[in-house]
Amino acid sequence: MAKEAQTAISPTRAEDYPEWYQQVIRAADLAEASPVRGCMVIKPWGYAIWERMQAVLDEMFKDTGHVNAYFPLFIPKSFLEKEAEHVEGFAKECAVVTHHRLEAGPDGGLVPAGPLDEPLVVRPTSETIIGAMFAKWVNSYRDLPLLINQWANVVRWELRTRLFLRTTEFLWQEGHTVHATGEEAREHTRRMLGVYATFAEETMAMPVVMGEKTAGERFPGAVSTYSIEAMMQDGKALQAGTSHFLGQNFSRAQEIRYQSQEGQLEYAWTTSWGVSTRLVGALIMTHSDDDGLVLPPALAPQQIVIMPIYRNDEQRAEVLAYCERLKAELHDVRWRDDRLRVQIDDRDLRGGEKAWDHIKKGVPVRLEVGPRDIANDSVFMGRRDLGPKEKKGVARAEFVAGVGALLDEIQAGLYQRALAFREANTTQLESRAAFEAYFAEGNTEMAGFAWCYAADDPAYEDLLKELKVTARNIPLADNAATGTCIFTGKTGVPRTIFARAY
RNA sequence: CGGGGCGUAGCGCAGUCUGGUAGCGCGCCAGCUUUGGGAGCUGGAUGUCGCAGGUUCGAAUCCUGCCGCCCCGACCA
Known part of the structure; x- marks a missing residue:
């Protein structure tokens, strides 16, 4: 019987960490393997988490002066060849498109036809194609700094893949900027690293160490690479974001030049920086426990789930009406500049099963509302950061008034717990x-x-x-x-x- | 891409050594009983046994090849 299991996830972290990781993804319904080797399907709950990450980061990028644009998926092979180190760094893991047509084959199948004059590489990163455009866009010092971000998918033909941590295709953002001076570009590289650290710590509740990569770990073609490193619950490090100072390497390779105030033609200085869906993996391995995913409130697609409890249709109407009022009341509360994200789960499931579903998905706060609570104008509350059985009744008005502080407490508690773990190790x-x-x-x-x-x-x-x-x-x-x-x-x-x- | 392991119902597995054409638990469906905590009883549905060849009267089981997944390594966000 399933009930005998002590934990929702089996095996536990202590028993088999890699397997636990996969089971959490399955239990929380975040993603699954696809028919395409090395490529995953991100399911709605997993994608919602990524959308939260995008929303928060995008605002931070806009606040630091960036604008979004979109560049092609395909990069002419010759573009990638322009920067020597860059070629060497990525050549081994690129998908290459060589044909533009399919024709009926001998066995009723399809065979590629119409060879391309120049093969197209599916972008592993976009420095070269963006650089080619930047070369056209940048003419004068007045055009600088140029601060662009792109949300996109990229492909790196990795030999060994793991859901979220390393997949052949993944989603990310890549920022690309151009500056008049090296100092300014380097400063910008550091600024964006700081943005990542702030995001990791304040939104993901994941402590990180900002630092510079050693020569061997540097991005191909970069002068300096910086990273934020987080510690997972098995003690391993995970690079959660990178920011590169590219010096003039790419501007020389791609002729990104501007005329200075003095009238001189100068090579510009560029940066690039990115975070990917790997962050979802980092999130899982930072906070989740043997009952499944644990989401920090700032990142949770649903921060509060209300589970109505009733025995018959008459009660159902009454309870649901109460829940709707509560939801509306909570929805009007602002936390971290946003309305609270509240869901009523009226699925026809048994109470326990429903509650466990939300535990496994990491919803920060669960509210059970039945006739008994309504009689007292109260809610029965469970917190994901506490044990599944540690639930308590709270007066409705008190809960609503204190919900912001509660979410702050959960958010801060997760961060502190992760920080204490890192320091202990x-x-x-x-x-x-x-x-x-x-x-x-x-x-x-x-x-x-x-x-x-x-x-x-x-x-x-x-x-x-x-x-x-x-x-x-x-x-x-x-x-x-x-x-x-x-x-x-x-x-x-x-x-x-x-x-x-x- | 090297080493190891594994592919049998949605999920987890037994059956493979010693060929006789498929089983268990959970889930799912129906009915009844339950109902503040991952329900109970009864009945039911679901499998080209990873794929392709071969051996055989007969293959989940033996042989060959391939594919996929997981772990470890090399490489990487």
């Missing part, structure tokens, strides 16, 4: 021996983030490979601090975060 390591011991197979302590003074040097890359550890980033908050590299003995090097990663 973060350590500073002072020697190579300590490093090896920390990431050793047999270590019973969870291998989380290790902060180490380390030179950005290929000298110890074999060790990292052997331990399956990667340099995540060099934290910006650490800026001035330097020490002696635990691997090479070099002095005056910054601290780097090392971890196993997704």
